[in-house]
Amino acid sequence: MIATVVWGTGNVGRAAIRAVDAHPALRLAAVIVHNPAKEGRDAGSLAGIDRELGVPATTDVAAVLAARPRAVVYAASGDVRPDEALDDICRALRAGAVVVTPALYPLYDHRNAPPEFRDPVLAAVAEGGGSLFSSGVDPGWGNDVLPLLLSGLGSTVDAIRCQEIFDYSTYEQEESVRYLVGMGRPMEYTPPMLIETVPTMVWGGQVRMMARALGVELDDIRETLERRPLEKTVTTRTMGTFEEGTQGAIRFEVQGIVGGEPRIVIEHVTRIHPDCAPDWPVPPDGSGAHRVVIEGRPRIEVTVEAGDEGENRSAGGNATAVGRLVGAIDWLAEAGPGLYDALDVPLRPAVGRLGRSQG
Structure with missing residues (x-):
């Protein structure tokens, strides 16, 4: 199984813990938190799962990356801290990890990304042998693979x-x-x-x-x-x-x-x-x-509604964006080092996940 770290436990991170736990090819290896008050709490509790996962949260980034995890879901925000998010992601890439994240908008289309974003990532990939797939805003698939799929029906x-x-x-x-x-x-x-x-x-x-x-x-x-x-x-x-x-x-x-x-x-x-x-x-x-x-x-119109976390209706969009990213990890691990976008990474069925309740 692919040892996978979830870095961040906000709206996206909670969904990421649940998605990694549900994926038959992945094993939750660690959860990284910034808030010291969360340190030591079980990942299941942080993610709203009604059982413990046996993975206590930690603030020790260096120790987690020193263990050379095969994959990292980077769920910390890049909205107001893009430079710090880029540095974090490059650290994980230098550790050889497959990294999936919604945090770095300029790298969604990496071929046209500004050099200040693209060059450090390429250097980190070359140094550590990791790979990066950035997608997820609104919620990623809604602005790339879904419209392209539907366009082929007309x-x-x-x-x-x-x-x-x-x-x-x-x-x-x-x-x-x-x-x-x-x-x-x-x-x-x-x-x-x-x-x-x-x-x-x-x-x-x-x-x-x-x-x-x-x-x-x-x-x-x-x-x-x-x-x-x-x-x-x-x-x-x-x-x-x-x-x-x-x-x-x-x-x-x-x-x-x-x-x-x-x-x-x-x-x-x-x-x-x-x-x-x-x-x-x-x-x-x-x-x-x-x-x-x-x-x-013909004219085609498709509306997608996703619900998750009870009254937090935004969580459904977060969960589907995370599902796309986490579902790509095993494919990326096989594909090898590099920088990938939504057109490179296939959207695949949820093999092995039918009926896997997290209640």
Whole structure:
């Protein structure tokens, strides 16, 4: 079995522990935490599994990597600490590990990644013999393998639209929601995630990958943005109060332009409460969904809803993103050292996992 480490126990890390435990080819070897209060706690408890896994969490990164684990699921955030995340991942690669992570957006499309991200990774791969697969935002498959699969079901394709439609009131990551995305902030505040060119940095790689798979040349990548204020003060279960007049909803697109028209589009429609921007697209269950629309003949529309961790509705998207990454580990271990993207790594059936309850 492949000795696998989960590094981080937040929204993504909890799902990663469960996914590794459920995978018949993997063995959970260690769990790395940053918070000393979590040190020594059993991985099963941290992941919300109703049994102990016999793996106590540790803050000792050096000791874990010195044991030369075959794989690392890097689940720590890279949103506000990209340099630290890159350093961590390179440490794991130099230890010879297969690394899968959603943390480094520029490396989703590694062929076009900035040198400051790509070069250290290539050097670490050459030194240690590890490999890296980065994917996962929104939740990875929704902006690459699923739309490409669906495009092959039609006779003609005029445009591809990938949507994330989400109510953040169920989310449990306040720093990202308030600071990065700007919910509850004054309308004159410019959230880091919405600064011009940042959406393209995060999602442009997926637009380029889809264009590459479809055999088309992009004229350009463009961005659009709309914001709406809250019309009344609302209180959320997980993050407290958001005041009337502050930002309550955002809608933006990252558009791949082909022949002067937006043909490959990744769109986000995000609210802090269902009452804000009710005229914008809404998810079927009111909480969250991922949707792919293939405009052409025939027109194809597929909406995916995933639930996990009870009322934390964001957890379903996290869990499917993690499932894609963890499910790739054994393939990557066989494929050998290198830098991989979503077009390289096949999406495979859940062999050996049918009926494996974690209750």
